[in-house]
Amino acid sequence: MSARYGMVIDLDRCTGCGACMMACAAENNVPSLPQASARTGITPMLVRKVSNGAEGSDRREAFIPILCMHCENETPCVRVCPQQAVEVDKETGIVMQMPQRCLGCRYCMTACPYHARYFNWWDPAWPKGMEQSLNPGVAVRMRGVVEKCNLCHARLHSAMEKAAAAGKREIDMADYVPACVEACPTAAIHFGNLADANDPIAQEAHSPDAFRLLARLGTQPKVCYKSRQAWVKALAEPNAGPNVEVKHV
Amino acid sequence: MKVTRRDLFVWGAGAAAGLVFTPVPWKLLDDVSIWSQNWPWIPQPTRGPIEFKHTFCSLCPQRCGLKVKLAGGWPVGVAGVRANPMTRGALCPLAFGAHQLNWHPQRLRTVRHKGSTASWGEARATFAKACSEGPVAVIDGQPGRATSSILASFAERRKGSYLVALSPETRALLPYESWSGVPASSLGYDLGNAGTIVSFGAPLLDGWGIPGRFTRLWAERAAGMNDPQLRLIQIEDSFSHTAARAWRWIHVRAGSDSALAAGLAQVLIEEHLVPAGGPVPSLVLSDAAAQTGLSENSIRELARTMLDQAPVLAIASDENPGVAALNVVLGAIGSRGGIVCRSKHAEKYVPFDDAIRKARTVLIDSSVPWDFQPQIDAEIFRFAAWDIGSSKSDWLLPAPGFLEDLTDVPTPPTSAVEIFAVAQRLVTPAIDVESAAQFLGSIDSSLPSPEKIIHQRCADLFHQRAGIVYEREPTPVAKFESVQKLEAELWKGAMWVGDPSSLGGLRCELKEWPTAAVAKPSQNWATEWNAPVLPPLATKLFRESSLREAPDRRIA
Numbered sequence: 042m043s044a045r046y047g048m049v050i051d052l053d054r055c056t057g058c059g060a061c062m063m064a065c066a067a068e069n070n071v072p073s074l075p076q077a078s079a080r081t082g083i084t085p086m087l088v089r090k091v092s093n094g095a096e097g098s099d100r101r102e103a104f105i106p107i108l109c110m111h112c113e114n115e116t117p118c119v120r121v122c123p124q125q126a127v128e129v130d131k132e133t134g135i136v137m138q139m140p141q142r143c144l145g146c147r148y149c150m151t152a153c154p155y156h157a158r159y160f161n162w163w164d165p166a167w168p169k170g171m172e173q174s175l176n177p178g179v180a181v182r183m184r185g186v187v188e189k190c191n192l193c194h195a196r197l198h199s200a201m202e203k204a205a206a207a208g209k210r211e212i213d214m215a216d217y218v219p220a221c222v223e224a225c226p227t228a229a230i231h232f233g234n235l236a237d238a239n240d241p242i243a244q245e246a247h248s249p250d251a252f253r254l255l256a257r258l259g260t261q262p263k264v265c266y267k268s269r270q271a272w273v274k275a276l277a278e279p280n281a282g283p284n285v286e287v288k289h290v
Numbered sequence: 291m292k293v294t295r296r297d298l299f300v301w302g303a304g305a306a307a308g309l310v311f312t313p314v315p316w317k318l319l320d321d322v323s324i325w326s327q328n329w330p331w332i333p334q335p336t337r338g339p340i341e342f343k344h345t346f347c348s349l350c351p352q353r354c355g356l357k358v359k360l361a362g363g364w365p366v367g368v369a370g371v372r373a374n375p376m377t378r379g380a381l382c383p384l385a386f387g388a389h390q391l392n393w394h395p396q397r398l399r400t401v402r403h404k405g406s407t408a409s410w411g412e413a414r415a416t417f418a419k420a421c422s423e424g425p426v427a428v429i430d431g432q433p434g435r436a437t438s439s440i441l442a443s444f445a446e447r448r449k450g451s452y453l454v455a456l457s458p459e460t461r462a463l464l465p466y467e468s469w470s471g472v473p474a475s476s477l478g479y480d481l482g483n484a485g486t487i488v489s490f491g492a493p494l495l496d497g498w499g500i501p502g503r504f505t506r507l508w509a510e511r512a513a514g515m516n517d518p519q520l521r522l523i524q525i526e527d528s529f530s531h532t533a534a535r536a537w538r539w540i541h542v543r544a545g546s547d548s549a550l551a552a553g554l555a556q557v558l559i560e561e562h563l564v565p566a567g568g569p570v571p572s573l574v575l576s577d578a579a580a581q582t583g584l585s586e587n588s589i590r591e592l593a594r595t596m597l598d599q600a601p602v603l604a605i606a607s608d609e610n611p612g613v614a615a616l617n618v619v620l621g622a623i624g625s626r627g628g629i630v631c632r633s634k635h636a637e638k639y640v641p642f643d644d645a646i647r648k649a650r651t652v653l654i655d656s657s658v659p660w661d662f663q664p665q666i667d668a669e670i671f672r673f674a675a676w677d678i679g680s681s682k683s684d685w686l687l688p689a690p691g692f693l694e695d696l697t698d699v700p701t702p703p704t705s706a707v708e709i710f711a712v713a714q715r716l717v718t719p720a721i722d723v724e725s726a727a728q729f730l731g732s733i734d735s736s737l738p739s740p741e742k743i744i745h746q747r748c749a750d751l752f753h754q755r756a757g758i759v760y761e762r763e764p765t766p767v768a769k770f771e772s773v774q775k776l777e778a779e780l781w782k783g784a785m786w787v788g789d790p791s792s793l794g795g796l797r798c799e800l801k802e803w804p805t806a807a808v809a810k811p812s813q814n815w816a817t818e819w820n821a822p823v824l825p826p827l828a829t830k831l832f833r834e835s836s837l838r839e840a841p842d843r844r845i846a
Contacts, residue, residue: 056505058496059831059835060381060382063387064369073830087834098541144323164332172336174366177366183327224369224381
């Protein structure tokens with residue numbers, strides 16, 4: 042049976058330290074170009090700070106890591122790509138981006154309801170000598186293509202190679218841990234196979250505290266969130282709750 | 291059939307129009323695009339055998355355990371070590387990009403004297419001459435290392451001073467040192483057994499102490515719980531990351547921590563919530579309320595709430611005798627979940643006094659944070675791996691960068707137990723660098739080498755037969771057959787952890803309530819970081835997200 046890799050992110054545990062962003066960028070050879078801004082930079086994992094809009098001691102804040110949601114159903118980016126540069130891998134459920142096929146039309150960026158896709162505006166560059174610190178498992182992407190989180194596909198390949206070398210068909214989940222999951226100091230990001238009923242995250246994803254962003258769109262994201270706080274859950278459908286005002290800070 | 295000029299035109303026009311409907315122009319366009327996207331000068335990752343090595347971060351006194359991924363001998367990735375009992379796999383965000391720091395554009399590549407390039411020989415000759423002309427002060431930022439012993443020995447032999455630039459966490463423990471006589475370097479916080487932690491602006495969830503030690507504890511015992519096992523009360527003038535995730539955030543005016551501590555102590559003593567005895571703060575509750583911006587009732591309620599879930603521990607962000615005195619009132623000294631003494635053999639840090647002002651020469655180790663700039667007339671020799679150009683030092687001497695130096699790992703500030711580990715050198719520096727220990731060793735050849743001191747410390751641990759060595763599996767020291775085996779394990783990245791702190795033997799005599807401390811801004815991993823620069827990825831991500839601002843004094 043094919044896997045459906047996904048995440049459950051416990052927002053009550055997230056302290057907004059940014060370790061997941063750093064680990065993701067380092068693992069995936071994201072260049073640190075000085076000309077990039079909040080609009081033009083590449084942040085496959087981006088932690089956003091949100092508040093409940095109240096002031097004083099009633100004020101509450103939460104941090105929400107936003108990454109590609111790996112939508113299972115009617116995947117918006119897949120449907121609009123004229124180059125077939127995006128596809129949902131049947132074996133893993135990972136929404137794959139192939140930069141070699143991408144022509145840079147950015148239609149997928151417009152279609153993505155989560156704003157989790159980024160365009161490479163410039164040739165990748167690093168200060169002199171710093172290319173020696175790049176991760177050899179991940180190719181550097183060229184200018185003019187769109188990129189996003191691919192659940193650290195290079196790590197999946199390593200796990201598959203290790204399983205194959207041991208004569209196994211299935212990978213050991215301990216060998217496949219995305220960089221952000223590994224880096225989280227509070228263990229807020231849980232990763233696993235949503236299609237495996239015995240996997241703890243498959244049960245977590247169906248707990249009463251779990252929710253998906255913009256679930257009403259019916260895209261069935263494989264990245265779920267979890268919180269015990271009502272105002273945080275209301276973030277999932279920003280226009281659905283008449284009494285909740287969410288302020289992004 | 292005659293081919294006319296008109297036929298040629300028609301054929302040409304038809305061919306041109308038809309070409310548009312073939313793949314040829316589009317394929318050419320595509321190939322040109324791909325070719326122009328893949329210039330030969332676009333960087334490609336290093337190729338080579340992949341290996342993983344365990345070591346320890348050298349960029350702040352907390353010394354987190356690192357699992358470094360190397361490709362062809364170059365570090366290409368950093369992750370935490372799950373088996374490390376202190377960090378449990380957690381790191382501060384900066385560590386994940388630290389392997390890029392050695393190629394930072396601000397890397398100090400040559401010896402510099404008053405802004406001009408100089409040589410190591412000139413620096414050595416000038417330093418040796420200056421030492422013979424007057425007193426020398428040697429300043430260390432991470433005491434307790436083998437290098438620290440060398441720095442201290444050199445200062446002692448030259449009848450100079452060995453001084454330590456303390457971290458804010460250690461400075462917060464200084465009041466207990468003056469009241470108990472136990473050196474601050476041997477005191478720590480027993481966070482694991484605390485029921486309520488009252489933080490006076492300390493960024494507990496934002497890199498305070500060992501990143502990961504408290505955050506893991508908080509995640510397991512408090513995160514998202516209405517009635518947590520560990521209550522974190524954050525008293526702060528701003529809504530910081532720690533305040534955002536605390537069980538309660540008490541919004542007070544800036545600089546009123548001492549007043550609130552005095553007010554809380556007043557209530558605790560007045561309402562007999564703590565055993566009687568000891569001095570009473572002279573500040574009346576109404577004055578405390580006026581200074582903090584809280585109501586008297588709020589302070590009373592806070593005092594009662596604190597005691598709902600004992601043991602209670604107050605933590606200051608920096609040296610604050612008022613907060614320390616509150617701990618004395620709460621009975622949090624030498625008790626479970628409070629301030630504990632982890633070692634009886636620690637050295638007392640020498641405070642900054644006239645010694646530095648009388649010095650003819652000052653040598654600053656690379657472990658001292660960049661913003662430490664002594665305002666004195668002495669000739670300053672500063673070791674640094676990075677230079678942002680704002681140093682007032684006469685001499686800037688290039689020091690080993692990230693993972694470029696062999697060092698041992700002493701117990702970090704705030705830890706409740708003693709630790710020891712060895713951080714091996716994983717990278718050969720591409721430029722001519724020297725550590726302060728090597729520099730002093732070349733001037734005074736009778737000084738021991740760091741390797742010799744580390745070997746001696748390993749031997750001492752072996753002969754004590756106490757504590758546990760954590761590698762993949764914890765192994766008691768008593769089970770090691772020889773010093774060599776213990777040393778080999780430590781060189782591979784294992785960590786020795788001493789026996790749990792004894793609760794007795796620490797007693798603070800408080801004769802009168804201390805005067806209010808001068809408020810200092812709270813510091814976290816970004817400010818405690820001793821490099822003057824951040825990893826370029828951190829600068830980028832802080833700039834492109836609303837998560838936090840890069841500290842003003844640091845640049846990309």
